[in-house]
Amino acid sequence: xxxxxxxxxxxxxxxxxxxxxxxxxxxxxxxxxxxxxxxxxxxxxxxxxxxxxxxxxxxxxxxxxxxxxxxxxxxxxxxxxxxxxxxxxxxxxxxxxxxxxxxxxxxxxxxxxxxxxxxxxxxxxxxxxxxxxxxxxxxxxxxxxxxxxxxxxxxxxxxxxxxxxxxxxxxxxxxxxxxxxxxxxxxxxxxxxxxxxxxxxxxxxxxxxxxxxxxxxxxxxxxxxxxxxxxxxxxxxxxxxxxxxxxxxxxxxxxxxxxxxxxx
Amino acid sequence: xxxxxxxxxxxxxxxxxxxxxxxxxxxxxxxxxxxxxxxxxxxxxxxxxxxxxxxxxxxxxxxxxxxxxxxxxxxxxxxxxxxxxxxxxxxxxxxxxxxxxxxxxxxxxxxxxxxxxxxxxxxxxxxxxxxxxxxxxxxxxxxxxxxxxxxxxxxxxxxxxxxxxxxxxxxxxxxxxxxxxxxxxxxxxxxxxxxxxxxxxxxxxxxxxxxxxxxxxxxxxxxxxxxxxxxxxxxxxxxxxxxxxxxxxxxxxxxxxxxxxxxxxxxxxxxxxxxxxxxxxxxxxxxxxxxxxxxxxxxx
Ligand SMILES: Nc1ncnc2c1ncn2[C@@H]1O[C@H](COP(=O)(O)OP(=O)(O)OP(=O)(O)O)[C@@H](O)[C@H]1O
Ligand SMILES: [Mg+2]
Numbered sequence: 001x002x003x004x005x006x007x008x009x010x011x012x013x014x015x016x017x018x019x020x021x022x023x024x025x026x027x028x029x030x031x032x033x034x035x036x037x038x039x040x041x042x043x044x045x046x047x048x049x050x051x052x053x054x055x056x057x058x059x060x061x062x063x064x065x066x067x068x069x070x071x072x073x074x075x076x077x078x079x080x081x082x083x084x085x086x087x088x089x090x091x092x093x094x095x096x097x098x099x100x101x102x103x104x105x106x107x108x109x110x111x112x113x114x115x116x117x118x119x120x121x122x123x124x125x126x127x128x129x130x131x132x133x134x135x136x137x138x139x140x141x142x143x144x145x146x147x148x149x150x151x152x153x154x155x156x157x158x159x160x161x162x163x164x165x166x167x168x169x170x171x172x173x174x175x176x177x178x179x180x181x182x183x184x185x186x187x188x189x190x191x192x193x194x195x196x197x198x199x200x201x202x203x204x205x206x207x208x209x210x211x212x213x214x215x216x217x218x219x220x221x222x223x224x225x226x227x228x229x230x231x232x233x234x235x236x237x238x239x240x241x242x243x244x245x246x247x248x249x250x251x252x253x254x255x256x257x258x259x260x261x262x263x264x
Numbered sequence: 265x266x267x268x269x270x271x272x273x274x275x276x277x278x279x280x281x282x283x284x285x286x287x288x289x290x291x292x293x294x295x296x297x298x299x300x301x302x303x304x305x306x307x308x309x310x311x312x313x314x315x316x317x318x319x320x321x322x323x324x325x326x327x328x329x330x331x332x333x334x335x336x337x338x339x340x341x342x343x344x345x346x347x348x349x350x351x352x353x354x355x356x357x358x359x360x361x362x363x364x365x366x367x368x369x370x371x372x373x374x375x376x377x378x379x380x381x382x383x384x385x386x387x388x389x390x391x392x393x394x395x396x397x398x399x400x401x402x403x404x405x406x407x408x409x410x411x412x413x414x415x416x417x418x419x420x421x422x423x424x425x426x427x428x429x430x431x432x433x434x435x436x437x438x439x440x441x442x443x444x445x446x447x448x449x450x451x452x453x454x455x456x457x458x459x460x461x462x463x464x465x466x467x468x469x470x471x472x473x474x475x476x477x478x479x480x481x482x483x484x485x486x487x488x489x490x491x492x493x494x495x496x497x498x499x500x501x502x503x504x505x506x507x508x509x510x511x512x513x514x515x516x517x518x519x520x521x522x523x524x525x526x527x528x529x530x531x532x533x534x535x536x537x538x539x540x541x542x543x544x545x546x547x548x549x550x551x552x553x554x555x556x557x558x559x560x561x562x563x564x
Contacts (some may be wrong), residue, residue, distance in 0.1 A: 049448075051449060076448040079451075080450065092449075097438060105450050105452070108452050157451065
């Protein structure tokens, strides 16, 4: 279980970006975290992974627990060793390294040679292309291949939990579907739990079971993904489907009403 | 025995390689630290002298045999590197680059002061039975020390290549150099990588220092060889280890060839001192990021 409890995050000691966020990802589940640009999704993941420090950010309130241990005051390396790993926004593969070296980097916490090999075989099973391209320099891979490498790299640590930050970013719809299919397969067969941050709400809501919606550093709505997909506001603002044909644009008034409803 | 033109060329070339090997050692240490931690370590030359002095003292005062003294000095310098990183530089993360450079320059002065205090200002030489033995190879004469330094460097650098290409820590160091935040996300401890970089750079410096102390001699201000290696560093590209090796060897050889052939004409020594800088100027005019460096790199 990953449990985030009422955390607040501040950058440069002044800028409050997360203002009391709580959510949980139960074992074996797929959970999504949706929200528009600047809502604080990436900041949430960075807070969990403990990499805020290098950006002058810090958790000022709240707690984070992972498999029964409090992790909000641990180092990044300890958290990865516990089995919680993040795939960063924009993939961030090590561009000068080969595909295989990138995968080795992902397996940094795996010291046993045999386990390393077993994890590599597992990654190749889900992403055969990474095996074919193992000696290629990662910087020359296409965007989709890089996303696969970024996920494969995280999988090399054989983690219990993977957090994905916008895996659909900049990819063609077909590829997005393919990648989500693979993620679902990994969840099903390896039992890996996923926390998926997305702007592409339709794909995220269709492949995860529970969702949280974030705005301005707060969770404004959460629920079963099925229910969320039926929610009028989610349909309108995140899925781009308008049920009320008389409405032409999302007016300020409507926005206010929506917030109120979500917060109640 | 009279040397033919070819023989004298090889003579100059080989002794240039030996001198260049030492430049290469300094340059590599510098590049490793810069690549991993973005710190310009102006004390690299002084760490080299420290290695030489330590080995010298272990042999001269404690009567420890050469090989063991060498190994102990290497160990001590590695520890020293880790200490410098942990106690001083870790606190400086996020400070302006200029501040950190000033700290390494300060470290350099402190070390030079301590050298004078402990070892005095007269010349000290590491004496080994083997080092000064003369070897003649087809009319080219060499000392054993020259041969050994080249051999050791070849082994050391092949070791580096394998380490950075295949080992878990080596790959982690390259990842950290490329993207610290993402390295953290892989569970790589950036702090440990920084410490390891300093340890390796100090070990390399120690090897350079011990050979320098055998081939030449040591005085406290000898760290200035660090400055002479500087063109090698920039020539190779600040962050390229392969470049540092080639830069060091090139400068050693060119220095020797040019002074060997031209000093006679110019009536005395001196050209040797400026050759590296002339070469550096020419290369930087053509390739501002060095021969092998990363293009976006900030120059000092
Ligand atoms: N290092 C930082 N220093 C100061 N402010 C920051 C920093 N990183 C992010 N922010 C601010 O925090 C807010 C949330 O940013 P965050 O990256 O978490 O949003 P996001 O939900 O991931 O957005 P996107 O969907 O565009 O990726 C933004 O207003 C952003 O400007
Ligand atoms: Mg983001």
